[in-house]
Amino acid sequence: MLSQIGKWYPSTKLMIVVSVIIISMFSTIPTVQYVLFGLSILLSLCSGTLSNFFKTFFKSIVIIILFIFLVQVFIVQNEDSQKIWWVIGFSEIGLNTSIGLSSRIVAISSIIIWFFQVTSVKDIISSLEKANIPKKATFVIASTIQLVPQMTKLSQTITDAQRARGIETDGSILTRLKALLPMMGPLVLTSIQQIDERVLTLEARGFSAPARKTAYYSIEKTAVDYVIVAICIVSLIAYFIGGPL
Known part of the structure; x- marks a missing residue:
């Protein structure tokens, strides 16, 4: 990848993904999920992949979110469900459930989309x-x-x-x-x-040969990679010490 973020080591970017997923899974406040979504947008902007990010996001994730919203709010029966017509009703509990679930999906899926858009297959290999x-x-x-x-x-x-x-x-x-x-x-x-x-x-090409292969393409970790990994670890520790939100 041509951007500086794209040149980060794959495990460094994977550490960012894992950190976001862990925080998202333990967080119960939708605001935190949307902050993580904003982080994905910021990373995509700095990576130069913002247009492709939104294109992929709206083609896939938005459809899933709309489906979850419609089912949870209007189809699933809860204690406070108010019948509108036939099997269709409205539930405030379903609304809160759909907001919490969809916000978590947005946070996790967006960072995964960013990872695969800025990480080439040859870097992963x-x-x-x-x-x-x-x-x-x-x-x-x-x-x-x-x-x-x-x-x-x-x-x-x-x-x-x-x-x-x-x-x-x-x-x-x-x-x-x-x-x-x-x-x-x-x-x-x-x-x-x-x-x-x-x-x-x-x-x-001798794939099954026991001899060690000579790689014509190789990537190395830099000081920036170690700093980013350290920031992710410190952020996770601080998040759990302060109490998951």
Whole structure:
């Protein structure tokens, strides 16, 4: 990553993520959750990924929050539920529950989004290798991280090919569902083919060889990384000594 924050060691950024998650899990005040969300926005701004951060956030997390809000407030029956129509009612307890739950989801998901937007896969792999993590475990982690982007890119390629052949892929929900079934076959078969090709590539590069590999890309920790980790540890200690909010 080109930004200074993006150049931080992956474990340093992971320490920030863990600290935010721990504080979020032990906090019962929504205000604290929104402060943590503000921290994620600030980090994204300093990293130069603010636009991508909001794009990802609104495409995924906002939908989940709205669903939780609607279900908890209007569907789930509580002691103070007031019937509006049929199974729909209003509950102040459900409102408070949805605010607490959604604020925690916002805080945790936002810092995770920031982490993956400022941390490249090759940095993660390099840090895992330096930590003497087994090669197979490193490969599984890297493949898992890359799975969703690769599947998204592959499905888009198949969709473009079907559109070029005259298959309707846009329009109503029913039209899109009809286009989904013909796409699943090529998507699954292509994924299986890529797995076979990846296995052959790994064997050709001596993945199973017992000898230690020479890395052409490597990252090192700096003084800034140690300072940030120390700040995170001190912040966690101070938070628990002062009493979780």
